[in-house]
Amino acid sequence: MDMKKPDFTQRFGFLVNDVARLHGRRFDQRVREIGLTRAQCRVLGTLYMRDGQSQAALAELLEQTPMAIARMTDRMEAAGWLRREPHPDDRRIKLLFLNDAAEGALREAMRIGDSVQAEALAGLSDDETSQLLALLQKARTNLAQLERPEYVPPDD
């Protein structure tokens, strides 16, 4: 008898959760000195690509609830990273715009992200790294499609 108990740390859910937690913790420790957090960098990065989104649209892009975006943009507006402007035609909607401070901070955050990524993927060959990214991308598309079946991954 004395069955070998299953090793939970080898399961995909545990693993990806752990890697994200450890990676994110380390990233947070470093971007903290520029006054940002991991989640805020995510918002900044998305707005940088598509400035002037509504909160609802941003929530869609980030696969998050509108509520999470409402509070996040509250904090980020208070911190001066972005501003909210009324939509000219629809008084329900607030459009989000990056402030000038955001671009430099985002560039620095990218440098930090590169550095943490290098730490996390140390010892992996270039092939292994691209394979890892491709497989994660596939998993991300799978999971996103489960929630929004109409979603089609970008092609360009």
Add this chain to the structure above:
Amino acid sequence: MDMKKPDFTQRFGFLVNDVARLHGRRFDQRVREIGLTRAQCRVLGTLYMRDGQSQAALAELLEQTPMAIARMTDRMEAAGWLRREPHPDDRRIKLLFLNDAAEGALREAMRIGDSVQAEALAGLSDDETSQLLALLQKARTNLAQLERPEYVPPDD
């Protein structure tokens, strides 16, 4: 000009964060019906492998702060999943033991985890799946060693 802006969603940090968030959200939705959460499953799974740990030891195993474990075990003790018992020799220490209800719930959580993993990794070959797990495991080891240089990954 009109430089192409960097696609943040392709970065490792964003990707692994997103996959963990989407996977965890889906897992949470399902284990909720047995009264558990993702984080609690993580605790249950670890205690199942090594019952009778101190909170500090559990924090080490989970790569988390003792404070996070203190609050987590508070909630889980109140919910009846585990109990705290005093250490016979050291009055600072509380040892954690799973209650009977935990084992069945954990088995069900594993089934749910298998199901979500299958959804997330749909379309990946067996080779790709094992490669993904192996690469994530490597990243996890890398990141863990940055925080605890003495850490050595299990060999058996």
Add this chain to the structure above:
DNA sequence: GCTTTTTCATATCCATGATTATTATAATCC
């Protein structure tokens, strides 16, 4: 033995995210 240092658990505060409900505003449907 007694002081200093470590260690264990925990209180407090903040950031994040999910759920649920509410309010204001648009859009749609007879």
Add this chain to the structure above:
DNA sequence: GGATTATAATAATCATGGATATGAAAAAGC
């Protein structure tokens, strides 16, 4: 065009996790 329905933002509540600080108890130094 007035009632119904849908959508945008947000409030309130809970679970989670990091950072800092604290009290109690054990270990180490002398």
